[in-house]
Amino acid sequence: MRAAVIVFPGSNCDRDLAVAFREAGCQVEMVWHKDTTLPSGIDIVGIPGGFSFGDYLRCGAIAANSPICAEVKAHAARGGFVLGICNGFQVLTETGLLPGALLRNAGLKFICRTVPLIVGTEDSVYTSGYKAGQQIDIPIAHHDGNYIASDEVVAQLTAEDRIAFRYGDNPNGSTADIAGILSSNRRVLGMMPHPERAADEKHGGTDGKAMFASIASALAAA
Amino acid sequence: MKARVHVMLKDGVLDPQGEAVRHALGGLGFGGVDKVRQGKVIELDLADGTTEDRVREMCEKLLANTVIESYQIEMS
Numbered sequence: 096m097r098a099a100v101i102v103f104p105g106s107n108c109d110r111d112l113a114v115a116f117r118e119a120g121c122q123v124e125m126v127w128h129k130d131t132t133l134p135s136g137i138d139i140v141g142i143p144g145g146f147s148f149g150d151y152l153r154c155g156a157i158a159a160n161s162p163i164c165a166e167v168k169a170h171a172a173r174g175g176f177v178l179g180i181c182n183g184f185q186v187l188t189e190t191g192l193l194p195g196a197l198l199r200n201a202g203l204k205f206i207c208r209t210v211p212l213i214v215g216t217e218d219s220v221y222t223s224g225y226k227a228g229q230q231i232d233i234p235i236a237h238h239d240g241n242y243i244a245s246d247e248v249v250a251q252l253t254a255e256d257r258i259a260f261r262y263g264d265n266p267n268g269s270t271a272d273i274a275g276i277l278s279s280n281r282r283v284l285g286m287m288p289h290p291e292r293a294a295d296e297k298h299g300g301t302d303g304k305a306m307f308a309s310i311a312s313a314l315a316a317a
Numbered sequence: 318m319k320a321r322v323h324v325m326l327k328d329g330v331l332d333p334q335g336e337a338v339r340h341a342l343g344g345l346g347f348g349g350v351d352k353v354r355q356g357k358v359i360e361l362d363l364a365d366g367t368t369e370d371r372v373r374e375m376c377e378k379l380l381a382n383t384v385i386e387s388y389q390i391e392m393s
Contacts, residue, residue, distance in 0.1 A: 153382055160379055189382065196385045198326075201333050243330060243385060268333070 096121050096314040100141040101167065103128045103158045108144035108180065108291060115291035116141065119307035120315070128161040138314045139176035140167050142183030144236070144289060154197060154239045155185030164190055176220065176314065177283040181237055184275070184285035193276055193285045194252070195244030200237070201268025207236040209300065211263030212274055212288060216256045219277055220313035221284045224305030230263055231302035233288040240287040242269040242276075252276055259284055318363050320372045321391040324381045325356035 098116040102109045102125055113123045116139075124134045128147075133140065147158035158164065164186070171177050171192050179187040187193045200206060209232050214225040225231065244252070249271050252258050260275040267287075275286025290303025326332050332354050339353040359380055361372065372390050381388040 152379070156379060156382065188384070194384075196382055198330070198385065199333050201331070203333050203337055241333075268331070 096138050096311055097124065097134070097136050098122070098139045098141055099124045099126045099133050099137045100143060101126050101128060101163055102143070103145065103147035103161065105147045105149055106143050106145035106182070108182075108289065111289075111291045112141045112143045112180065115294040115303070115307045116311075118294065119304075119311035121307075121311055126163060128158065128163050131162045131166065133163075133166050133170060137170065137175070139178060139310060140170055142167070142177065142179040142186050144181030144183060147182055147186065150239070153185075153189070155182055155187075155189040158182075158186045159189035168192060171278070171283055174280065174282060176310070178221065178310070179283075179285040180289055180291065181235075181240075181287055184287055185239065187283065187285040192283050193278060194248045195242055195270075195273075195276070197239050197287070198241040198243050198268075199239050200241050200266070202266075205236075205238040206240070206266050207234070208266075209234045209293070210266055210288065212260045213263050213272075215258040215261055215275075216277070218256060219259060219281045219284065220310050221277075221306050222259055222309070223313065224309035232293065232300055233290055233303055234292045234300075235266065235288045236292075237267070237287055240267045240269065242273045242287070244270055244273075249273075255279065257281070260286055260288065318365055318367065319393050320361045320363055320367070320369075321393070322359040322361065322372065322376060322380055323356060323389045323391070324359065324376075324386050325354060325388075326385055327387050330385050 261272040293303035335353040
C-alpha cells in the first residue's frame, strides 16, 4: 500500500506522519506542495500538521489553494483516501472536502497536551481498529481547533455516523465536542488530534497506532 | 485602482478574540462596551479595469471563508 505525505512550507508533522505510515507497513512518498501530480498508485494522501504558510490569512487557506491540492481533490473525487491531521484538517475544510471550519480556540490559548477522545464510529478504515465508545488518549497541539458548523451540518454528520472522534473533555469549544469527521463516502478523515504522535512506545502512548494499522491492512487488502 | 476588502466573522459565529478585546477594554476602565467583533481589512492594488466581480471571485476563492466569514468590497 502506498501513501503520499504532502509537504507545505511550514508543515512540521510531515516526517512524523511518514514514520507512522511506514511503521504500519506502507510505502511512503513525500510530495512538495508545488507538484502538480501525485505519484502513481497512491492509495492514501496524508496532509500533515504544522503551520502551512505561517497560518497567514486563515489556517490552511493558502495551502488549500496550492497546486497539489487540486490533485488531492481529484484523488478524493476518484474515491481515494485522504487523512488530514491538525493543520491538515484545516486544509480539508478550506478545500471543501469536509464541511465546517476551525476557529480560534474558545479559551484563546494554544493547547498542547494529551486529551481523551471518544471513538464515534468503527465504520471507516481509520477507526475500524477501535470500538465505538472506546476512550483513547491522543495529543493535541493547536491554536485553532474550535470546530464550527451549522446545526444542519452537525445533524447530518450525526445522522450519517460521520463523527469519528469526540473530545472526552472539550478543550477548545468545538461544536458537539467534535474532534474529527468523515466525508460522506467515509474515505476522507479530518481530525485535530495527532495520532501519529501516539504511535510508538517512546511517544509515551500508542493509542494512535491502531489507526495506521487498520488503514494499512484495509488498503493492502483492497 | 484599489480595492479594500473587509472580512468579518458572520453574526452568530462566536468571536473569542473580539470577546478578549472587550474584556481588556473593560479592564482599562472603558465602560459601556457591550460587544467587540474583530475582522480584517485587505487592500489590493489592482490593474486598471479590474471589476468588482473579479474581486468578488477573489473573496469567494481565497480572501474569505464564506462558511464563517462575510465580506464587503470597496472599490476606489
